[in-house]
Amino acid sequence: MQHYSKGSDMSIDIYDEAGIGSSTSGVSGGLLHPYSPKAKLLWKGSDSWKECLELLAVAQRAMERNASAWETHDQSCSFDGPIVLRRADLYYYVSFRGILKPATTEMKVETLMENAKNCLTNCPLEAMDEHAAKCLAPNIIAPAGFAIYMPLAMNIHPKRYLQALFLACQNFADEASSSANAKIDIRFHEKHVNTLLELGGDYDAVVVCLGAKVGMLPELSGNLPLRACRGVIAQLELPTNIVECCINSPSILSDAWLAFQGPRSLLMGSTWDWGSKNYSPRVLPEEASKAVSDLLPKASAVFPTIKKWEFVKARAGIRAMPPSTAAGSLPLLGCVDTNCRYWLVGGLGSRGLLYHGLLGKLIAQAVISDDEAVIPSELTSWKRMAIWKQN
Structure with missing residues (x-):
């Protein structure tokens, strides 16, 4: 919305059948940093990190400003804790765990x-x-x-963050409408979209951000070089009869990662089930048991006392993994029809929290200007692959 022409009316509808932050993006462990597993700066890591910090500040202000109004609007969403999980000092929660x-x-x-x-x-x-x-x-x-x-680096609560970011968008629309000679509407629809044809006649532009489910749209099915990968994350808690102070412990990155949620709670992840067609967020006992069996030896190699912790529950989501290129595994952006009415943001893989701000800015600029050339060519290179057949 920040890229719209002032003085022009704008109407934005968001469709998400699961609800804000309730699908794969809200399932992630929330570890946020601009580096690869080898601690090498990722593609556009500096720009992406800058956008992340700005959006986190925006979301934080929105949550502090009118969290109660949001809870009244939607009882299923509640800011029951902070967006950025911090460690405690003697007086106040002020510093990041890292x-x-x-x-x-x-x-x-x-x-x-x-x-x-x-x-x-x-x-x-x-x-x-x-x-x-x-x-x-x-x-x-x-x-x-x-x-x-x-x-x-940060450990954030993805669902709270996404809900707060949507609230910030609503605030921006209200303020822009009251201060400019234009009206901006933003509406959320908890609704499934079967085909792009359902939307094409109602909008000047449609941006598709469906993650791994993008292949379910008939217009895009089989045309995108994406690989589905299901990941399971386990939540563990330290039994009350065991004394082990982790309140100041940073989260840990290794062959398995540990994201501390508090002194006695953490998330352990993640598995990689390539080619999975299981889109359900539910994790059955057998799958959960296998995930813990796979992850626990990797985690205990660097954090042995994890063996004392007890499994509580598991959650899962499907990643949309992009193809590997000379510049790395980069997201997919660009228009997907000859008239540039339909646009795609996809293939963020496990780095959606890092890339979403920068990619959102790029796709907004492209849509508003009706010019795909504003998108870096490495993000549209997928369209030159033989698999892609433009409608």
Whole structure:
């Protein structure tokens, strides 16, 4: 909405059958940083991180401003806690927990050290030995005696964040409508869309952001170079009879990640079930048991006391993984018809929290200007693949 022409009316409808933050995006573990698993800065990592910080601030202000009004509007959505999960100091919840990545082999140490020298100033990487790592997380093990710490990386609550961001959009529309000679409407529809033809006659432009379900639209089925991958995340809690202080522990990145939700609660993830057709958010006992069996040995290799924690429940979602390119595994953007009425944002994989702000800005600029050329060519290169057949 920030890219609209002032003085012009605008109407925006959002369709999501699951509700805001209730599908795969809201299921993620919420670990947010601009680096790859090797601590190398990702494609457009600096720009994406900047957009993330700005949107988090916008969402936070919206939540603080009128959370009660949102709860009245929709009883299924409640801001029952913070968006950014923070660690406690003696007086107030003021500093981020950050994220700690222990090196598991000697071969990875040199790579991590080199990447630490080329990090972002607003999301630094701090190289440290195992002793320093244990000062941050007493129960951590760095098998290679080395770790990377991201003090300003974050662990956020995705569902609260997405709900607050939608509330901020509504606030922006209301304020713009009252201060300009134009009317801006934004409406949410908890409704399933079967085909793009249902929407084409009503809108000047339609942006499709369906994640792994994008292939269910007949107009796009079989035409996109995306790979489906189901991921299961397990929630664990520390039994009340066990004393183990994790209140100041950063979240942990390794072959399995641990996202601390509080002193006695954490999320452990994630599995990778390639080619899965199971779109259900429900995780049956057998699938949950297998996920824990797969993840626990990886997590215990760097955080042995995880074996004391008890399984509570599991949740799952399908990632839409993009193809690998020379520039990395990049999202898919662009128009999907000759008239540029229909646009696609897809293939964010497991990096939706990082890329969504930047990609949203790019697609908004393209739609408003009716010009796909404003999108970086590496994000539209998928259209030149043989699999793609433009309608």
